[in-house]
Amino acid sequence: MMNTPLTIAPMLERAEAYFPKKEVVSRTLDTTHRLTYKDIGKRTRALASALEQLGVQRGERVGTFAWNHHRHLEAYFGIPGMGAVVHMINIRLPEEHLVHVINHAEDRVLLIDEDLLPLIERVKDKLTSVHSYVVMTDKDELPETSLEPLYSYESLIRDGDEAHEFLKDIDENEPAAMCYTSATTGLPKGVTYTHRGIRLHTFSIGLADSAAASENDVSMPVVPMFHVNAWGMPFAATWFGSKLVLPGPNVTPKLLVELIQNENVTITAGVPTIWLGVLQVLEQESYDMSSLRAVLCGGSAAPKGMIEKFEKEYNIPFIHAYGMTETTPLVTLARLKSYQQDLPQDDQLDIRSKQGMAVPGIDIKAINENGDIQWDGEDMGELLIRGPWIADEYHNDERSAEAFQDGWLHTGDVVTIDEEGSINIVDRTKDLIKSGGEWISSVELENAIMAHDAVQEAAVVAVADPKWQERPVACVVVRDADKASMSKDDVIDYLRPQFAKWWLPDDVIFMDEIPKTSVGKFLKRALREKVKQ
Amino acid sequence: MMNTPLTIAPMLERAEAYFPKKEVVSRTLDTTHRLTYKDIGKRTRALASALEQLGVQRGERVGTFAWNHHRHLEAYFGIPGMGAVVHMINIRLPEEHLVHVINHAEDRVLLIDEDLLPLIERVKDKLTSVHSYVVMTDKDELPETSLEPLYSYESLIRDGDEAHEFLKDIDENEPAAMCYTSATTGLPKGVTYTHRGIRLHTFSIGLADSAAASENDVSMPVVPMFHVNAWGMPFAATWFGSKLVLPGPNVTPKLLVELIQNENVTITAGVPTIWLGVLQVLEQESYDMSSLRAVLCGGSAAPKGMIEKFEKEYNIPFIHAYGMTETTPLVTLARLKSYQQDLPQDDQLDIRSKQGMAVPGIDIKAINENGDIQWDGEDMGELLIRGPWIADEYHNDERSAEAFQDGWLHTGDVVTIDEEGSINIVDRTKDLIKSGGEWISSVELENAIMAHDAVQEAAVVAVADPKWQERPVACVVVRDADKASMSKDDVIDYLRPQFAKWWLPDDVIFMDEIPKTSVGKFLKRALREKVKQ
């Protein structure tokens, strides 16, 4: 067979050839742009030629620091298209991490949204590799800034060659993109995506049994393009020719439902917090959500109650998915098998609230001290993942040795796997509580506590115990209205009927807020420190 | 990213892990078997171990000479799974071609259906590479045969190791399967499929915008497993966990509609002749076809009238596709784009009667003496194809040099491409009629003649002409009832309003039958000889 490499540029070339009229709707600070894939193609080619002019070399990293909009899309294709690596930088990183990832990736050029310039200005003196800054703005004049040399994205595009050819001799195993992990467990770790990895991942997103991304779709990635390829949606939308809606800066739940209604969005994706916000809006005002065929949700566990509300009350189909920065990210996805479709609604919901089955192309297993776990929905073990869009190392990082062993990614996520092959994430290895030689899932306790009406949020962490090694302690944020009336015993009594006695937390600590990461996950490292005091 | 090779065995391993209970319904000479993917997995592993015992070496060819049934499915996975190459041999080949392909492929072992033994017995003395024969039968005793040494498939399976591991270190570019072309234009040409090619092709079949193969499907490949991987359906059904229905030997249209009705088939595939036969059955008797979501049709042009009948009268969705032995085979597929879905029914049908757009992963273009043709639906040129599941050579064949040039497969098919990127096959380069420097499409004339109620079939070929270089002559088979009344002028008069004058055939020859290839395509080489006389 021909050794046609699986690279990124041909996905855009397909959109140019077959879907030149299809639309990319892009909201920026100042306005909403309506471009076509034909426009995007020309602009992306111009960007690629401009980066060459700026002296970017093959394999070098070009950072993006931006919201979801058409310029970010052009960077997704233009940077790998000219042989460089698009490093999407999380705009919510604390300063220390921001400096770390830019220097560690050795970014040469940074493409920065106008409203985000201050965040980079603040750290610019600590950046060791950047030689040029590019500001992405609709305005004609360059903004006031201390960054230099500074170029305007639009004038680069204007002066670039809109017929520029993408690099033809790229090997599919060359790096195309880069992203750092969310730093829930420590300093962010760098992951490099190859052309091949992204192309194969995009195939998997288009599978009927996966997200079924299609030309018929109107695709709106809410998940940020500054993290894990926006779950691959921009690549899929372009390759398959879907209309793409990029919601831009300062996204609110209200903006999202308006975009869904007005642009007839059929598929969207984001973390649970986003959808909780959307639910609140829908409870207050009515919108036409009937165009939606799928809401993809991952990044943290999607609460069953939320899925149920979306589907039963608003008739919006929900798909729970699981992935990591290390996995491009799609690994598993919860869908009913054909013979599960006649089960009672509630059993169906139970299946669909899990993280689901590995998509075609990905192998999983889970191990504990006894070896491979049973697929019985009870046995717990650390999830291991293998496949062509799974990282095999961290970028220059000695933590690689621990995470990548014997050809498997050791995820640090603890799961059960049921008879049908569906995984359920019960904890992170680092957060799991080891009490008297047995494991207690902090996540299960948290979910149970959060189901209490008076509880706003709750996290459970381990404290050292001389007898049992570790014991669970619950940290609980009570809703304002109930703050006065809620006691520690109320929490424990609420849990008692649901758990074995030795699972019950030894203590309950009420607090005003649970510390969180830049993407809103519980920061249990910090919480454990807090609890110790 | 991990360099996980894209090989074939993991597709079956996925079915074993996630879909062990799903069914493979297999009709053989004697009975209908109902196995599960768990059974198929064990039996395939046993087959792989048995082939090792028989001395089959890595990279060697093992031929199959069989109908569509579970044993053939096991060969599809078991042979590549142990590192050898499954050579599917067309059971309808004339003797001379049969000997040629077996010797040319250097098959070492042949797996033969019991009822097909006589075809091999007849040529056995001319076979130069085969060292063992295996008969596939349900019966316990070995049949009487002159083939030796002869093994029984079922006893090999019984003695094999059902826990045998598939070869782990296969490179994705190693050969996995092999098939010869249909010999419409000359001696059959050998095509080798790599593991990678087949895996990527299977991805493309699962895409929502392609055949959307899914676990929800009940998949029935009517297209023979002895030609071009049965269009990849057995691989897709297994990987995605669809129930699979294999219709076995001596398939009749009536059998097919019964299987569709009784097994709730959702997707099936075959050449136009099959579906014309099915239409006849449906006209006579009523069956419940409501489970069908897609009938894939390719191999020859699907007549528009047939597609219309299926959809309008029987509410059965039809998908016209195009491919070749050289292309694994899926290349294009006719689907409406989102903005075409509001067009008048008849315009939609026009779009869907074409061969359609290249599926994601495949590049096409067409060239004539002026270079690349315009995508205007008018300009004609030879179709060129490129992609990771397209062959880059014929097996030991000097015709490779002509067909594979500058990284493109030169198909020998002449097409137009319209503004939307949809191709329409107007002829084969070898069958195109070059009259006075202009091209006349034999296929368009044939379709027009066949639309006449009194015509059963018609083929148009070129005859040499001193003035115009070539001129068209129509060969027409008239239905029995109309034989007496139909004249040459009737045919020409019928065509006159539809074509420019210089397109009209110079002569009409009535005959009893159009010569055909083993798969039912018009054998125009033979026809041209006949017309000369």
Ligand SMILES: Nc1ncnc2c1ncn2[C@@H]1O[C@H](COP(=O)(O)OP(=O)(O)OP(=O)(O)O)[C@@H](O)[C@H]1O
């Ligand atoms: N559907 C889900 N349900 C539960 N947890 C999920 C889900 N999807 C993702 N996760 C969690 O998110 C993790 C991946 O997140 P990400 O790669 O963004 O960084 P992180 O693991 O939070 O940070 P770090 O690796 O730097 O500590 C997974 O390992 C898992 O713990």
Ligand SMILES: Nc1ncnc2c1ncn2[C@@H]1O[C@H](COP(=O)(O)OP(=O)(O)OP(=O)(O)O)[C@@H](O)[C@H]1O
């Ligand atoms: N949907 C279709 N419409 C029209 N023609 C088709 C279609 N699908 C396939 N074909 C024809 O079938 C050919 C592929 O057939 P196949 O590979 O089985 O052998 P062949 O080309 O008929 O024989 P050979 O190459 O040996 O002469 C294509 O090149 C094309 O001419």
Ligand SMILES: [Mg+2]
């Ligand atoms: Mg992590």
Ligand SMILES: [Mg+2]
């Ligand atoms: Mg051919």
